[in-house]
Every structure is written in C-alpha cells, then in structure tokens.
Amino acid sequence: xxxxxxxxxxxxxxxxxxxxxxxxxxxxxxxxxxxxxxxxxxxxxxxxxxxxxxxxxxxxxxxxxxxxxxxxxxxxxxxxxxxxxxxxxxxxxxxxxxxxxxxxxxxxxxxxxxxxxxxxxxxxxxxxxxxxxxxxxxxxxxxxxxxxxxxxxxxxxxxxxxxxxxxxxxxxxxxxxxxxxxxxxxxxxxxxxxxxxxxxxxxxxxxxxxxxxxxxxxxxxxxxxxxxxxxxxxxxxxxxxxxxxxxxxxxxxxxxxxxxxxxxxxxxxxxxxxxxxxxxxxxxxxxxxxxxxxxxxxxxxxxxxxxxxxxxxxxxxxxxxxxxxxxxxxxxxxxxxxxxxxxxxxxxx
Amino acid sequence: xxxxxxxxxxxxxxxxxxxxxxxxxxxxxxxxxxxxxxxxxxxxxxxxxxxxxxxxxxxxxxxxxxxxxxxxxxxxxxxxxxxxxxxxxxxxxxxxxxxxxxxxxxxxxxxxxxxxxxxxxxxxxxxxxxxxxxxxxxxxxxxxxxxxxxxxxxxxxxxxxxxxxxxxxxxxxxxxxxxxxxxxxxxxxxxxx
Numbered sequence: 001x002x003x004x005x006x007x008x009x010x011x012x013x014x015x016x017x018x019x020x021x022x023x024x025x026x027x028x029x030x031x032x033x034x035x036x037x038x039x040x041x042x043x044x045x046x047x048x049x050x051x052x053x054x055x056x057x058x059x060x061x062x063x064x065x066x067x068x069x070x071x072x073x074x075x076x077x078x079x080x081x082x083x084x085x086x087x088x089x090x091x092x093x094x095x096x097x098x099x100x101x102x103x104x105x106x107x108x109x110x111x112x113x114x115x116x117x118x119x120x121x122x123x124x125x126x127x128x129x130x131x132x133x134x135x136x137x138x139x140x141x142x143x144x145x146x147x148x149x150x151x152x153x154x155x156x157x158x159x160x161x162x163x164x165x166x167x168x169x170x171x172x173x174x175x176x177x178x179x180x181x182x183x184x185x186x187x188x189x190x191x192x193x194x195x196x197x198x199x200x201x202x203x204x205x206x207x208x209x210x211x212x213x214x215x216x217x218x219x220x221x222x223x224x225x226x227x228x229x230x231x232x233x234x235x236x237x238x239x240x241x242x243x244x245x246x247x248x249x250x251x252x253x254x255x256x257x258x259x260x261x262x263x264x265x266x267x268x269x270x271x272x273x274x275x276x277x278x279x280x281x282x283x284x285x286x287x288x289x290x291x292x293x294x295x296x297x298x299x300x301x302x303x304x305x306x307x308x309x310x311x312x313x314x315x316x317x318x319x320x321x322x323x324x325x326x327x328x329x330x331x332x333x334x335x336x337x338x339x340x341x342x343x344x345x346x347x348x349x
Numbered sequence: 350x351x352x353x354x355x356x357x358x359x360x361x362x363x364x365x366x367x368x369x370x371x372x373x374x375x376x377x378x379x380x381x382x383x384x385x386x387x388x389x390x391x392x393x394x395x396x397x398x399x400x401x402x403x404x405x406x407x408x409x410x411x412x413x414x415x416x417x418x419x420x421x422x423x424x425x426x427x428x429x430x431x432x433x434x435x436x437x438x439x440x441x442x443x444x445x446x447x448x449x450x451x452x453x454x455x456x457x458x459x460x461x462x463x464x465x466x467x468x469x470x471x472x473x474x475x476x477x478x479x480x481x482x483x484x485x486x487x488x489x490x491x492x493x494x495x496x497x498x499x500x501x502x503x504x505x506x507x508x509x510x511x512x513x514x515x516x517x518x519x520x521x522x523x524x525x526x527x528x529x530x531x532x533x534x535x536x537x538x539x540x541x542x
Contacts, residue, residue, distance in 0.1 A: 012513035020506050027498060030377050032384035040384050126471055128463050144386050299480050300461060305391055309468045313391060321386035323394075330460065331487055334480040 039148055041328035044321065047151035048103045057340025058105045060329040062116050062132070065099030066238045067295030068245065070287040072121045072254070078281030081209050081256060082201035084310035085123040087281055094284065095120045097297040098188040098241055101134060109237040110229035113179050117193040117215065118302030119284070130306035132322070133193035133215065137182075139268035140175040144321035171269045183223035186232070188241045189250040189286075190221040197304065197322075198265040198314040201256070210259040210314050212272070215252035215284055242289040252284040266315040293343050301330040354421045356522045361418060364411045365523055371404050372446065376498050398453075399466040405450035412443060421522045424515075435507070438500060445497045449490065451475075456486035 032038045048054070048061045055063055071091045078087030086092055100107060101114030116134040123129075141147045146169060153165035166172045185191060193215040201209045229236065244250060258277045264270040292298050305313055305323040313319045333340070357365070375397065382393035423432055457464050458474035459482040465471045476482055512520035 009514050012509075016506050016509040016513065019509065020502050023505070024502060027377060027380065030384075031380035038384060039386050041386055044386055126463065126473075299478060303462075306463060313388075317388055320388040320391045324382075324386040324390045331484075334460070335484040335487075337480040337484075 039145055041324040044144070044148055044151075044325045045328045045332070047148055047155060049155075050103055051155070054103065054332075055105050057333050057336040057338070059099075059333060060325075061103055062099040062101055062118075063103050063105040064107055064109075064112070065097045065116075065118070065292055065297070066241065067290045067292055067297035068094075068096045068098065068241075068286045068288060069290070069296065070094045070096065070249065070285045072282055072284055074282040075280065077279050078256060079204070081203055081211065081258065081279060081281075082310040083204045084129065084201075084308040085125055085127060086121050086129050086308055087310075092121050092123055094286075095122075095296055095300060096284075096286065097292070097300075097302065098237070100237070106234075108230070108234035110184075110226050110232070110234075115188060115191050115193075115237075117188070117191075118297065118300075120300060120302065120306075123308065127308035128306050129308050129311065130302050130304060131195060131213075132302040132304050132326075133195050133213075135191040135193055136175060136178055136196070137194060138174045138178070138271050139196045139318070140172050141169065142171050142267045142269045143317055146171075147318075147321075171267075174269060174271070183221065184226055184229060185221045186224045186229060186236070186240065187219065187244065188237055189219045189244055190217050192216050192221075193252070195304075196268045197316045197318045198259065198268070199307070199316075199319070200312050200314045202310050202312070210263070210265045211256050212259075213254060213256045213281075215254055218251040218253070238291075241286075245286050245289045250286045254281050254284060255279070256281050266317065268316060268318060293340070298340075298342075299334065301326050303327065354419070354522075355518070356421060356525050356527065358414070358418050359528050361411070361414055361420075362523055362525070364407060364414065368404065368407050368411065368446070371400060371407070372497075373501070375400055375404060376494060376501075379494055398457075398464065401450040401453050402466060402472065404446065405454075408443070408446035408450075412447070415443075424517045424519065427517070427519075438504060438507075441500055442504065445493060445500070449493060449497060452486050452490040452493070456483060456490055459483035459486060 028034060032040060045060045046054075054060055059065075070093075072086065072094050073091050074087050074089055076087070076089035078084070081087070097118040099116045099118060100109065100112040101116055102112045114134050114136055116132060118132045119130065121129045141150055150162075150165055150169075150172070153161040158164075166176055195213045198210050198212050201211050203209065233239070241250075256279045257272060258279070259265050259272055260276060263272050263276070290296065303323050303326050304319050307313075356362070378393045378397050378400070382390055382397060385393075423435060427435075454464060454472065455476045458476040459479045461474070461478040463471050464474070476486075508520050508523070511517055512524070
C-alpha cells in the first residue's frame with residue numbers, strides 16, 4: 001500500500017489471506033479442533049475421574065500406591081530373545097511402585113480388584129525398561145476406543161450400565177470372570193503381575209519375537225475372602241508389604257512368553273495357549289519400601305513404551321494409548337503438585 | 350546500499366528452506382501427537398524428539414552463518430513500522446528456533462524421561478528431576494508452539510506481501526535459486542534485517 005504506482009491490489013491480498021487461512025485450518029484440523037469425536041488423551045484420562053472429580057496431584061488411575069526399590073537379577077537367558085542390555089547376566093537397579101487400579105488415592109484396599117506393579121529397570125548405558133503390569137490374567141477390552149466406552153459405562157449414573165456394556169461386548173467375559181471368581185490375596189508380594197500387552201523383542205541376529213511377560217511371586221499365594229480383607233483396615237496392603245520387605249527382600253521370577261505365529265498379539269483380552277514357549281529371564285527383588293509422598297516413584301511415569309533397544313511395541317494398540325494417557329496424567333499431576341505435597345522438605349525426587 | 354548483498358547467501362537460503370520444512374512439520378507433528386491415542390502417537394513422538402534436536406543443531410549453525418554473513422538490506426522506502434516488525438519478528442523466530450528444542454529437552458529431563466533419539470542412542474538430562482520445572486517448561490513449550498506457528502503465518506503473509514503487493518525484491522532475497530550473488534561480499538555488520 002506504500003507503492004503509489006499501483007491501486008490497492010485486492011486480488012493479491014485475498015490470495016495471501018486465503019493461503020494463510022488454509023495453512024491455519026490444516027493446523028487446526030491436525031490438532032483435532034474440527035474432530036470432536038476424536039479420542040484424545042485428555043478425554044481418556046478424564047473418563048477415569050469419579051463424579052466428585054479427579055484427585056488433584058495424583059495419577060488419574062492406579063492413584064493409590066507405594067514405592068519400592070531393589071534390583072533385577074538377569075540370568076542371561078533373555079539374551080536369546082532380545083539384545084536389550086537388561087538381559088545380559090547381571091544386577092540392575094530397579095525403581096517400582098505397588099498400586100491399586102483405582103482413581104481414588106484413598107480407596108480401601110479390600111475394595112479394589114486390580115492390583116498393579118510399575119517397574120523401571122535401568123542399565124549402566126542409560127537405557128531404561130519401564131513397564132506397568134497388573135494381576136488380571138487378561139485385559140477387559142480389545143481396543144482403546146472400547147476401553148473408553150467401558151470407562152463411560154463405569155462412570156454412568158444408569159443402573160446396569162456395566163452389565164449392558166458386558167452383554168454388548170462378549171470379549172469382556174474372561175476379565176469379568178476373573179474379577180468375579182478369581183482369588184484375592186492379602187499381599188502385594190503374593191500377586192502375579194502380567195504385562196498383558198504384547199511387545200516385540202529383537203535378538204542379536206535381528207530375529208523378532210512377539211512376547212508378553214509376567215512376574216511370578218516367590219511367595220506362596222494364599223486366598224483370602226474380601227470380607228476378611230476388609231477387616232484388616234483400609235491400608236493393609238501398604239502396611240503388609242512395608243513390614244514384609246523390611247523382614248526380607250521379596251522376589252518374583254520374570255517369565256517371558258513367546259507367541260506362536262497366528263496367536264492374537266494385538267488383542268490383550270485373549271490369553272495365549274498355555275503351551276507357548278516361555279523363558280525365565282531373571283528375578284525382581286524388592287529390597288526397600290518407601291511411602292509415596294516422599295518416595296522416588298511419585299514423579300515417575302511408568303510409561304510402557306519406554307523401552308531399551310532390542311524391544312519395541314507390537315501391533316497391540318494399547319501401549320500407544322497408555323503412553324499418551326499416562327503422559328497426560330503426568331502433565332496434569334505434576335502441575336498440581338501443591339495438592340499432593342511432599343511431607344518433608346528436601347526429599348529427593 | 351551499494352555493495353550490500355542482493356540476496357541471502359546460498360547456504361543461508363538452503364538452511365532457511367530446509368528448516369522451514371522441518372519446523373512446519375514439527376509444529377504439525379506436535380499438535381497432532383498430543384491429540385491422539387492411536388498407534389501413530391508413538392510414531393509422531395519418535396519423530397518429534399530427534400527432529401527437534403536436528404532443528405536445534407541447524408538453528409545454531411544458522412545463527413553463526415547469519416552473524417558471519419549478515420542479511421541483505423531492507424528497501425529504503427519500507428515504512429518504519431514494517432522495518433521494525435521485520436527486525437523484531439526475525440529476532441523472535443531465531444529465539445524460538447533455539448528455545449523450543451531446549452524447552453522440550455529440558456521438559457523431558459525434568460520428568461526423568463530418557464531422551465531417546467534413534468535406537469539406543471540418547472541424550473543426557475540437562476536438568477534435574479522437578480515437578481515444578483517440568484510444569485513450567487511444559488507450559489512454555491506448549492504455548493510458545495502456538496505463538497511460533499502464528500509468527501510463521503505472519504512471516505509467510507509478510508513474505509507474500511513483499512512478493513505480490515510491494516514487489517520490492519525482499520521475497521527474492523530468500524526465494525531465489527541462484528547460486529551466485531552478483532555483488533561482492535562487503536559491509537560486514539550491516540544487519541539490516
């Protein structure tokens with residue numbers, strides 16, 4: 001407009017405006033602003049919140065937990081499946097967290113069906129293997145979208161919403177059966193924890209193996225009724241594991257199970273046949289338990305896609321969704337740290 | 350303006366267009382990845398981190414090249430507010446090109462995530478673990494990304510304004526494919542833009 005030799009170039013200005021608007025629209029589309037139906041990490045995380053709202057400063061799921069530290073003793077056998085340094089015979093430091101599958105950090109222990117174990121194994125080269133496992137033998141649903149629908153059913157005010165969901169999704173049955181009929185124990189140390197999701201291990205020759213893994217307790221599981229557990233108090237699991245580990249380190253054998261061609265690697269509702277090849281790769285040893293507020297696990301995200309070289313995600317859609325949702329939960333709760341303060345100043349994170 | 354470059358040097362033009370593609374891709378990947386839980390989330394994150402570090406390296410090279418070679422002068426008849434906007438926006442673009450990757454790297458460090466680039470190759474943490482630092486850097490990374498995108502739109506609009514409306518040769522200082530400048534290098538320190 002400063003060039004006096006030409007009239008106002010409306011055509012050129014319109015072209016510039018159209019170009020800028022087109023690029024901005026593409027950006028907004030990519031960000032999902034035109035796609036309200038897109039399942040975002042925020043939606044998934046919000047769906048966990050109870051009617052009273054999320055517990056600020058806490059994980060949005062598996063909100064109740066207690067930290068532990070220890071070691072992973074690799075026996076060397078895992079190297080035949082993966083070149084990850086964590087499988088080279090030796091001891092590697094572990095940070096972990098026993099937890100309950102609930103959005104309520106104050107839930108009574110006897111009321112929560114799913115128990116979990118978050119794990120971070122570090123190797124001297126700076127790589128990490130993070131995993132978050134639960135005691136259920138299978139996952140309730142086969143895709144993140146259906147999982148979101150399950151959460152919506154659980155959060156629904158309608159009576160029988162979960163029953164209606166279960167009837168409409170027969171894949172829920174194996175998990176439902178475990179939840180209803182599986183034994184309860186009186187200790188985190190007596191639980192078996194399962195990856196449920198499949199991952200790909202790559203061995204030294206480049207060959208790939210689709211695997212799942214589990215931690216099998218050295219402690220003998222003793223079935224206890226929920227009525228009996230309720231009598232032990234709201235925090236009996238944390239008290240029990242703290243005392244138990246103070247008395248003696250607690251151990252689990254890590255077993256890696258290898259899928260056969262054709263096994264349902266993408267569907268965590270489907271267990272693999274019991275005769276599949278399995279390899280004992282080492283032992284997890286929990287040596288010290290620390291309360292979460294000042295413990296080293298509070299600000300750790302047990303993102304199951306933090307994997308060393310020699311491991312990667314498979315066609316199972318959940319690890320990606322979990323990673324996205326865990327990150328969202330982490331970003332929220334670290335911003336709310338004042339709502340879940342450490343109890344001692346100078347506590348090391 | 351006698352003796353000044355008529356165009357940015359070929360190296361500067363190469364860096365500009367290479368980084369333009371990288372940064373635009375980066376911003377789209379960024380808003381895309383935080384809006385999805387699909388498997389592409391992991392693919393996008395796996396591109397975002399190493400591409401960010403690549404942009405940081407390119408930006409530092411570009412800054413050094415810019416300090417060494419300067420920039421062609423703006424047209425003498427450009428109104429003062431537009432000159433100010435041109436100079437100011439370029440400072441902001443350089444600042445963001447360098448700050449955004451550092452904010453991302455710092456944010457991952459403060460959350461104790463390993464900063465994995467390719468395979469087992471990873472970068473060290475540049476900050477101690479801290480929930481408050483993580484929140485500060487995360488917010489900065491998030492909101493500055495939108496500011497960066499807005500600034501790029503403004504930059505593109507201004508470039509097209511020079512090309513289509515003013516036709517004053519400013520667009521051609523960066524858009525030309527010519528290898529050789531027909532004016533000898535001179536006048537170091539004349540950083541008109």
